[in-house]
Amino acid sequence: MPVSAEDLLSVVQRYWRSDHEFDDKLETSPETERFHDAWEQALKKIDQWRELMRELRAELPHFNIGHATATCDASFKCMVYTNRDAVPSDRQEGEPRSRRWAVVGCLSILAPVYTVYGVQYDYYKGREVIAARIFIDPLLPEMQAPAEVVARKIEATYGAEALPRDIAEFRIPLIVERKEPPETTLFHALFTSEPENLPL
Known part of the structure; x- marks a missing residue:
């Protein structure tokens, strides 16, 4: 059944607040309690997510596969990423010295939806990342094939529905991290508020 922005908003309102009322209090908000409970239930199925990542390693042997799940986010996350590639020697002044990209698969723990997005990192001085660009739809051409594999595996394993970009970008009146x-947006509430922050 297709998801709607309004239905998903009613879901995420159970886990995220629209105010800072509990910021300076010792007690935890009801929304935060529900969020922790959701993670407690989700972590009982972590082995299934690890198995999905093993399958990705077998199907995408020329890529690095990493676990990027963080319980401050609302999703299981995996990464398919490249090593850093040197930018050609005829690069122009101001262009990065090297670049790497990652495809990230996210399965929400709050609703039966998932997303796959891309991040490109530009390195200018050694390991220092100066620029990170997010790609949701469309992805860069080199990201598309691994992204299709990740999407297919999540759908086959979990029966989750891909969240359309227009719904993912739906603005919501909530504070997420x-x-x-x-x-x-709904993307932040259902998946991650910092999509570029990956353990690469």
Whole structure:
């Protein structure tokens, strides 16, 4: 059954607040309690997610596969990523010295939806990342084949539905980690508020 932005908003309102009422209190908000409970239940199925990552390693042997799940986010996350590639020697002044990209698969723990997005990192000085660009749809051409594999595996394993971009970008009146209205979207509430922050 297709998901709607309004239905998903009613779901995420159970886990994220629209105010800072509990910021300076010792007690935990009801929303945070529900979020922790959701993770407690989800972590009982972590072995299934690890198996999905083993299958990705077998199907994508020329890529690195990593676990990127963080319980401050609302999703299991895996990464398919490259090693850093040197930018050609005829690079122009100001262009990066090297570049790497990652495809990230996210399965929400709050609703039966998933997303696959890409991140490209530019390195200018040694390991220092100066620029990170997010690609949701469309992905860069080199990201598309591994992204299709990740999407297919998540759908086959979990029966989750891909969240369309227009719904993912739906603005919501909630605070998700460091994201606040008007920047907060369903993507942030269902998956991650910092899509570029990966353990590469």
